[in-house]
Each structure stands twice: as C-alpha cells, then as structure tokens.
Amino acid sequence: MIPRDAGHERVYRGLLxxxxxxxxxxxxxxxxxxxxxxxxxxxxxxxxxxxxxxWLRTLGDLAVTAASEHARRDRTVAHSLAAPPSIASRMLGIxxxxxxxxxxxxxxxxxxxxxxxxxxxxxxxxxxxxxxxLAVHRRQAVISxxxxxxxxxxxxxxxxWYLVMVxxxxxxxxxxxxxxxxRPIFFYAAVxxxxxxxxxxxxxxxxGVVSRWAALALTIGSLLxxxxxxxxxxxTGPFAAIIEPLTLAxxxxxxxxxxxxxxxxxxxxxxxxxxxxxxxxxx
Amino acid sequence: MEAxxxxxxxxxxxxxxxxxxxxxxxxxxxxxxxxxxIVRMTEGATRLGPGGVYTTIKHLLDDGLIAxxxxxxxPELDDQRRRYYRLTGLGRAVAAAEVRRLETLVxxxxxWALEAVE
Numbered sequence: 001m002i003p004r005d006a007g008h009e010r011v012y013r014g015l016l017x018x019x020x021x022x023x024x025x026x027x028x029x030x031x032x033x034x035x036x037x038x039x040x041x042x043x044x045x046x047x048x049x050x051x052x053x054x055w056l057r058t059l060g061d062l063a064v065t066a067a068s069e070h071a072r073r074d075r076t077v078a079h080s081l082a083a084p085p086s087i088a089s090r091m092l093g094i095x096x097x098x099x100x101x102x103x104x105x106x107x108x109x110x111x112x113x114x115x116x117x118x119x120x121x122x123x124x125x126x127x128x129x130x131x132x133x134l135a136v137h138r139r140q141a142v143i144s145x146x147x148x149x150x151x152x153x154x155x156x157x158x159x160x161w162y163l164v165m166v167x168x169x170x171x172x173x174x175x176x177x178x179x180x181x182x183r184p185i186f187f188y189a190a191v192x193x194x195x196x197x198x199x200x201x202x203x204x205x206x207x208g209v210v211s212r213w214a215a216l217a218l219t220i221g222s223l224l225x226x227x228x229x230x231x232x233x234x235x236t237g238p239f240a241a242i243i244e245p246l247t248l249a250x251x252x253x254x255x256x257x258x259x260x261x262x263x264x265x266x267x268x269x270x271x272x273x274x275x276x277x278x279x280x281x282x283x
Numbered sequence: 284m285e286a287x288x289x290x291x292x293x294x295x296x297x298x299x300x301x302x303x304x305x306x307x308x309x310x311x312x313x314x315x316x317x318x319x320x321i322v323r324m325t326e327g328a329t330r331l332g333p334g335g336v337y338t339t340i341k342h343l344l345d346d347g348l349i350a351x352x353x354x355x356x357x358p359e360l361d362d363q364r365r366r367y368y369r370l371t372g373l374g375r376a377v378a379a380a381e382v383r384r385l386e387t388l389v390x391x392x393x394x395w396a397l398e399a400v401e
Contacts, residue, residue: 027340029364030364033314061333064334065335068338
C-alpha cells in the first residue's frame with residue numbers, strides 16, 4: 001500500500017476553507033480522508049498522471065459544491081429571517097418608533113410641550129436611534145456581521161455621544177449666546193451623528209434585510225439634515241434660504257426613517273425576499 | 284429494523300442524492316464506501332468527489348433521509364475518523380417512491396426510446 005501523502009491532504013484541507021464554516025466543522029476530517037483515499041486509489045492504479053487527474057477532478061468538485069453549499073446556506077439564512085420578531089426586537093423597535101415620532105412631532109405646530117421638553121425629545125430620539133440600530137444589526141449580522149458592525153458601531157457611538165452632549169448642554173448658554181468651550185464639541189457630535197446615520201442607512205440598503213424605503217429615507221434624511229449643522233456654514237451663506245427647508249425636510253425624513261425601521265423590526269416577518277426555495281434533498 | 288414511514292409529501296430527489304441513497308441501501312457505509320459503490324453500480328460513469336459526497340450526505344442528513352450510525356460496524360478494522368451512515372425509514376420510503384417514479388418513466392419510454400437510438 002502506498003503511504004498517504006500528508007502534503008496533498010494538507011493542501012486540500014486548506015482549500016476546504018472555501019466551504020461555509022459549519023459545513024467544514026462537520027465534514028472536513030472525513031473529506032480529507034476521502035480525498036486521501038482517492039489519491040491512494042489513483043496511484044495504486046498506476047495510470048499516468050493519476051495524481052494530477054485526481055487533483056483536477058477534486059478542484060472542479062470543490063468549486064461547484066462549495067458554491068452550492070454557500071447558496072444553500074444563504075437560503076437557510078433567509079428562511080431563518082422568516083421567523084417573527086423576538087420580544088427584544090419588538091421592544092427596541094417600539095423605542096425607535098417613539099424616538100422618530102418625537103423628532104417628527106417637532107414639525108407639528110403649536111404642540112404645548114414643543115419648547116419646554118426639547119432636550120428630553122432629543123434624548124428620546126437618540127435612545128430610539130440606538131435601539132433601532134441594535135435591532136437592525138441583530139438581523140443584518142446574519143448576512144454580513146462585519147459590514148453590519150462597521151456601520152452599527154459608529155452609529156451607536158455617535159448617537160450616544162450626541163445624547164451625552166444634549167444632557168451636558170442643560171443649563172449652559174443657549175445659541176446665539178457664545179459658548180466657545182462646549183459648542184465646537186457639540187458641532188463634531190452633530191456631524192458624526194448625521195454622517196453615521198447616513199452610513200448606517202446605506203449599509204442597510206446594501207444588505208437589504210430591512211425595508212429599503214426606510215433605509216433610503218434615513219440615508220437621504222441624514223445627509224440633508226447634515227447641511228443644517230451650524231458650523232458648516234450652509235445656513236448662513238447665500239443659499240441659506242434654500243438650505244433651511246432642505247435641512248428641515250432632512251430631519252423629518254430622518255425621523256420617518258427611524259419610525260419605518262422601528263415598525264419593520266418590531267412587526268414585520270421577513271417573507272418577501274426571504275422566501276425559502278423549494279429544495280431538492282441532496283440537490 | 285426501523286419501519287419505513289410514509290412521507291407526507293414525497294420530495295423529488297436529485298440524481299446524486301438518489302445515487303447516495305441507493306449506494307447505502309441496506310448497509311451502513313462511510314463516505315469512501317459510498318463513493319466506491321456509486322462507481323461500481325454506475326460502471327464508472329459517475330465518480331463523486333469528496334465535496335459531492337459530503338454535501339449530499341449533509342442534505343440527506345438534514346432532510347432526515349439518512350442517519351449517522353451510533354456504532355461502527357467493525358471498529359477494529361477501520362479508521363476511527365470514519366463515520367457510517369444508514370437509511371432512515373423515511374429515506375427508504377422516499378427512495379422507494381423515486382424508484383416507482385423511475386419505473387413508470389422507464390416503462391413509458393421503453394417501447395420507443397431505445398429503438399430510436401439503435
């Protein structure tokens with residue numbers, strides 16, 4: 001009997017990384033052993049270039065079955081998204097809806113608590129945004145954990161930063177009174193807030209796990225709202241008359257985006273684009 | 284022996300899945316034995332690679348058509364890493380349904396299909 005060639009098996013084991021991790025964890029040892037058996041058979045048979053032919057056949061087999069296994073796993077992931085939202089998702093979604101509502105409510109004229117509870121509304125808005133980002137990330141991470149986290153983490157940090165700034169601003173001089181120590185930091189917090197919200201919306205659009213309309217509203221709304229940040233100078237230049245309504249529309253759109261995302265994570269089953277395909281066993 | 288259960292809805296099997304079910308048959312076989320049995324019964328026409336064998340085994344396991352054996356047929360003579368698989372009752376029933384479907388098809392095609400190519 002020809003001894004097993006550990007070098008070939010080691011290379012093949014490395015190539016098994018092309019399969020999904022859970023598949024690899026379950027079958028890699030057996031697959032490596034089967035590959036070694038096939039190599040042994042080929043060389044025992046004594047046919048010329050038998051090892052090379054076995055490798056060629058194995059590489060073709062690997063390319064086709066690794067791709068199909070990934071596709072099948074994605075269908076299984078999609079199937080798992082068809083489950084109803086968890087209690088945690090519902091709670092986070094409701095908090096997000098409240099946060100979006102208080103932001104949009106600022107556009108309703110003559111609300112009795114409109115001015116007095118301004119800071120409380122902002123705190124609730126930021127807390128709601130953080131809740132939604134968490135809930136959406138829980139869903140998106142199934143598709144791409146790294147990309148989702150790259151968007152969710154900055155959004156959470158920026159909203160938390162802005163929330164802290166809102167709390168710290170209580171009792172400090174209000175605009176247009178100067179506050180040179182505090183206001184520049186607030187400016188950066190606001191820029192970070194709108195930019196990270198927009199980036200989060202873009203990633204949500206890309207991953208497509210939540211409503212694309214909600215993600216689009218969040219993205220466009222955040223970018224428009226960004227133009228209203230005082231330190232950027234858009235609101236004082238020659239285009240101020242155009243920028244101001246755009247900024248307000250952006251803030252409203254941002255709030256609407258959070259509300260729609262909140263409704264999505266709190267209520268909606270993933271069935272539209274997550275319908276599992278009819279599988280053929282072993283197919 | 285496990286009683287063959289009747290599947291509520293007989294899923295259609297891919298050709299590879301059917302090969303694996305038939306290759307296991309009434310035995311308990313590991314991946315390499317399944318691969319060799321497929322080569323034997325198809326007279327060399329079908330040679331599955333490790334990916335083809337184990338993705339199919341995984342799907343059949345997931346669908347409950349085969350199961351991993353708890354005990355190894357002869358642990359003294361075999362590699363400890365090998366895992367053995369057997370048909371479940373559902374697997375036998377699905378394979379039987381597929382055989383009946385193929386028989387019907389062959390019966391319908393036999394009067395003319397072979398003459399056409401001969």
